[in-house]
Amino acid sequence: MLKVSKLKKVYDGGVQALENVSFEVPKGQFLAVIGLSGSGKSTLLRCINRLIEPTEGKIIFDGEDVTAASEDELRHIRRKIGMVFQHFNLVQRSSVLTNVLAGRLGYVNPVWSLFNRFPASDLEKAMRELDRVGIADKAKYRADELSGGQQQRVGIARAMMQEPHLVLADEPVASLDPVLAHSIMQYLEKINKEDGVTVLCSLHFLDLVHRYADRVIALNQGQLVFDGLPQEINDEKFKEIYGRDAERVG
């Protein structure tokens, strides 16, 4: 469902963040993206829906050429791609429910959304999604009244409002207390296994990769240095991915 070919990104100022990155993702896969800080994980995820413009290369998603899409086509493609962010990206002063409904913005009439009016079916769906992540009782709270773990659950519910085919999760547990990481990962696992949503998720900890990912790709200085099963990352591969000085933790 996703094909990335020879992707390259050079930022203004000359930093080469991605070089010749190619891989394919079949529908329904849970793919982890790993690599040291600065290796290009965020850049890769954001190039896929063109939040960042790739410099070269091609991205095909659901049979459509994302890289060649017009603004209109891109809007349509982005509806099908949900995003979950490291720092949650919620509107802090708005209610949990309003934040979740924001996931519907690609669908509703913009005039309605200006007045914060959403169809009853969207409200019902928002409550269902909040229920699935276990915080329906927090719908009326302001986002900034929630803990980090709860805010990330709102982030997942918001992404699910789009009825996405693909979710891009950019270090979704990196800002959380490590003991909360599994609960958030389990929600991502649920949408992957129960709804068949394909997930691309960058992660720092290999134990999470082993526990949740079907497959893993690794970046080192913008280059793809590994593409395989989590259990194939032996000590030698580990050093190739993270460098000679790296030591396993967890």
Ligand SMILES: Nc1ncnc2c1ncn2[C@@H]1O[C@H](COP(=O)(O)OP(=O)(O)OP(=O)(O)O)[C@@H](O)[C@H]1O
């Ligand atoms: N907007 C930008 N302008 C210039 N350089 C950038 C920009 N964003 C990222 N970079 C650089 O591109 C490289 C890849 O960064 P990226 O954020 O994709 O890595 P990452 O693996 O996601 O890192 P982290 O785990 O710290 O988020 C780094 O050298 C970074 O400094």
